[in-house]
Amino acid sequence: MGFSTVLGQDYLKNKVLRQIKGNTLSHAYLIYGNPGLDPQGFAKIFAQGILCKERAGEIPCGKCIPCKKVLGDNHEDLKVYPEETLKVEEIRNLEKDIHIKPYSAGKKIYIINHGEGITPQGQNALLKTLEEPPSFGIILIVARGKEALLPTIQSRCQGLGLKPVAGEEIYEALKNSWGYPEEKAREASKIAGGKIKTALRFLEDEDFENRRKQLFYLYRQMEEKGITESMEAMEKLSVEKDQIEEVLDLSLSFFRDLLLYKELQDPRWLIHGDQEKIIQDLGKKSGFKGILKALEEVEKMQNYARANVSPKSILEMLVLNVHQALSDK
Numbered sequence: 001m002g003f004s005t006v007l008g009q010d011y012l013k014n015k016v017l018r019q020i021k022g023n024t025l026s027h028a029y030l031i032y033g034n035p036g037l038d039p040q041g042f043a044k045i046f047a048q049g050i051l052c053k054e055r056a057g058e059i060p061c062g063k064c065i066p067c068k069k070v071l072g073d074n075h076e077d078l079k080v081y082p083e084e085t086l087k088v089e090e091i092r093n094l095e096k097d098i099h100i101k102p103y104s105a106g107k108k109i110y111i112i113n114h115g116e117g118i119t120p121q122g123q124n125a126l127l128k129t130l131e132e133p134p135s136f137g138i139i140l141i142v143a144r145g146k147e148a149l150l151p152t153i154q155s156r157c158q159g160l161g162l163k164p165v166a167g168e169e170i171y172e173a174l175k176n177s178w179g180y181p182e183e184k185a186r187e188a189s190k191i192a193g194g195k196i197k198t199a200l201r202f203l204e205d206e207d208f209e210n211r212r213k214q215l216f217y218l219y220r221q222m223e224e225k226g227i228t229e230s231m232e233a234m235e236k237l238s239v240e241k242d243q244i245e246e247v248l249d250l251s252l253s254f255f256r257d258l259l260l261y262k263e264l265q266d267p268r269w270l271i272h273g274d275q276e277k278i279i280q281d282l283g284k285k286s287g288f289k290g291i292l293k294a295l296e297e298v299e300k301m302q303n304y305a306r307a308n309v310s311p312k313s314i315l316e317m318l319v320l321n322v323h324q325a326l327s328d329k
């Protein structure tokens with residue numbers, strides 16, 4: 001139990017634990033990171049730690065009544081907003097509710113799981129709450145990137161940015177905690193790019209695997225098929241909002257593989273070693289300059305995703321810009 005169940009993030013874990021134990025908690029936090037790093041999971045365990053009765057042993061203990069209530073999603077003083085969009089009315093209700101004293105705990109916590117989905121009007125309403133919070137109120141805003149929120153909101157929250165975890169740590173966790181065989185755990189930890197949820201999606205979700213292969217095939221065919229057909233193929237991947245980062249992460253590691261293979265001609269160094277044929281084919285047709293440019297374009301799209309630009313627009317730009325980049329030999 002406790003924060004030890006969160007992989008990596010030692011700096012953040014120590015920081016919030018110090019604040020819980022020393023009673024120096026802030027009124028608002030902005031917990032942000034790639035969805036594959038599970039910032040929502042971090043917010044929940046943070047809330048559990050604040051509400052937990054234990055103050056000496058492992059926090060959260062997972063055994064006391066408040067801990068069990070948080071796990072069962074029925075703690076009276078914790079409200080979670082799972083909605084992808086939050087309108088101003090809902091923020092106004094939050095503002096009213098936060099001033100009512102806690103029911104059983106010393107604190108009252110609100111987790112907004114999609115901070116980037118708060119409408120601009122809602123964000124302005126939230127500012128008011130952040131400026132004059134009651135002593136017992138704590139708001140945890142979760143977002144894919146801090147850029148998705150107004151600078152005035154950012155500056156009133158303590159930022160907790162999640163970082164990718166070492167591949168070795170993911171490998172060990174998949175093997176020891178999840179019980180995956182060595183080879184599978186190794187493969188998943190490479191593809192995960194430091195994100196445990198991505199590793200688990202690769203291992204448990206067939207859609208992820210199909211999409212990975214289709215995406216690479218799309219890049220391989222791009223030049224012959226042209227922009228319109230490539231856009232159609234991209235649309236067929238039907239990427240949901242919470243999966244856009246995944247597609248961009250896969251694109252990034254694919255183009256890195258392409259560069260590496262061009263230089264070393266050795267599949268052992270590849271993240272997507274099973275896709276050697278496609279990587280080899282596209283590598284032959286593309287120049288270093290073009291691949292580097294494609295990498296830059298993917299990074300640019302990652303910034304857009306953090307700022308909550310719609311997946312549809314991002315994927316359209318991705319096809320257009322990568323197509324153009326790769327034609328530069």
Ligand SMILES: [Zn+2]
Pocket residue numbers: 051052053054060061062063064065066067068
């Ligand atoms: Zn507890």
